[in-house]
Amino acid sequence: MKIEQVENYQEMSKYACDAIIDKVNSLQNPVLGLATGSTPEGVYNYLREENRNNRVTFRDTCTFNLDEYVGLAGDNPNSYRYYMNDRLFNHIDIPKQQTFIPNGKATDLSKECREYEQLLEDNQEIDLQILGLGLNGHIGFNEPGTSFKTRTHVVDLALSTREANARFFDSIEEVPNQAITMGIETIMNSKQILLLVSGERKAKALDQLLHGEVSEEFPASILKTHDNVKIIADKAALSKVRV
Numbered sequence: 525m526k527i528e529q530v531e532n533y534q535e536m537s538k539y540a541c542d543a544i545i546d547k548v549n550s551l552q553n554p555v556l557g558l559a560t561g562s563t564p565e566g567v568y569n570y571l572r573e574e575n576r577n578n579r580v581t582f583r584d585t586c587t588f589n590l591d592e593y594v595g596l597a598g599d600n601p602n603s604y605r606y607y608m609n610d611r612l613f614n615h616i617d618i619p620k621q622q623t624f625i626p627n628g629k630a631t632d633l634s635k636e637c638r639e640y641e642q643l644l645e646d647n648q649e650i651d652l653q654i655l656g657l658g659l660n661g662h663i664g665f666n667e668p669g670t671s672f673k674t675r676t677h678v679v680d681l682a683l684s685t686r687e688a689n690a691r692f693f694d695s696i697e698e699v700p701n702q703a704i705t706m707g708i709e710t711i712m713n714s715k716q717i718l719l720l721v722s723g724e725r726k727a728k729a730l731d732q733l734l735h736g737e738v739s740e741e742f743p744a745s746i747l748k749t750h751d752n753v754k755i756i757a758d759k760a761a762l763s764k765v766r767v
C-alpha cells in the first residue's frame with residue numbers, strides 16, 4: 525500500500541478526481557468502482573466541474589457502486605442510487621444505463637447479488653475502485669468478521685454502522701438493517717484501488733489499518749495484500765497514526 529499525504533479534504537478530493545480523469549482518459553471503455561458516504565462527495569463535485577469544462581467525458585465509462593440499502597427504492601433520498609444520481613450522474617455526460625448499483629428493492633436478493641457479479645464479469649472487472657473507510661474498518665458494507673472470500677452478498681449492518689449513517693436519516697429506526705454489498709473478493713479483484721481517508725474521526729481506524737495485522741476482524745486490512753492500492757489521507761486522518 526502506498527500512502528499519499530495531503531493537506532485537507534479538498535486536496536484529497538482533487539487528487540482522487542485527477543486520478544479518475546487520468547484513468548478514464550487512458551482507456552477506451554473504463555470501468556470505475558464508486559463509493560457513497562460523505563468522503564467522496566468532494567471528488568464528485570470536482571468531476572462535475574471537469575466534465576463541464578470538457579477535460580473528461582464519461583460517454584464510454586461504466587460505473588459500479590459498492591453497495592445499496594435493502595428495502596430502499598432509487599427514488600428514496602436515502603438510497604445510494606438517489607445519492608449517486610444527485611451528486612454525480614445527473615450532472616455529467618454518462619449514459620444512465622452504464623451506471624450500476626445493486627437494486628435494494630429486488631424481490632430475490634440472492635439472484636440480484638449473482639446478477640451483479642455477472643455484470644461485473646461481463647464488463648471485465650473494475651479498472652479503478654474508489655473506497656471510503658468505515659469507522660470499524662468496513663469497506664463497502666463488509667462488516668468486521670466478513671470472510672475475505674465473499675462476492676456480492678446481503679449483509680446485516682452493525683449497530684455502529686447504522687449509528688454512523690443515521691445522520692443522513694430522520695432517525696436511527698429508519699436506517700435499514702441490511703444492505704447488498706460487493707464482497708471483499710469482488711473489491712480485491714479491482715485492478716487499482718484508491719482508499720480515501722479524511723478527518724480526525726477516521727484517525728484511529730487509519731492507524732489500525734497501517735499498524736494492525738491482516739484480519740477479517742478489520743476488513744480494510746485485506747488491502748495490504750493487493751498490489752495496487754493507494755491511500756490518500758489528509759493531515760487530520762493521519763493525526764493519530766503511530767510512527
Ligand SMILES: N[C@@H]1[C@@H](O)[C@H](O)[C@@H](COP(=O)(O)O)O[C@@H]1O
Binds near residue numbers: 562659663664
Ligand atoms: N457503506 C458506506 C461505505 O461505502 C463508506 O465508504 C463508509 C464511510 O462513510 P463516510 O465516508 O460517510 O465516512 O461507510 C458507509 O457505511
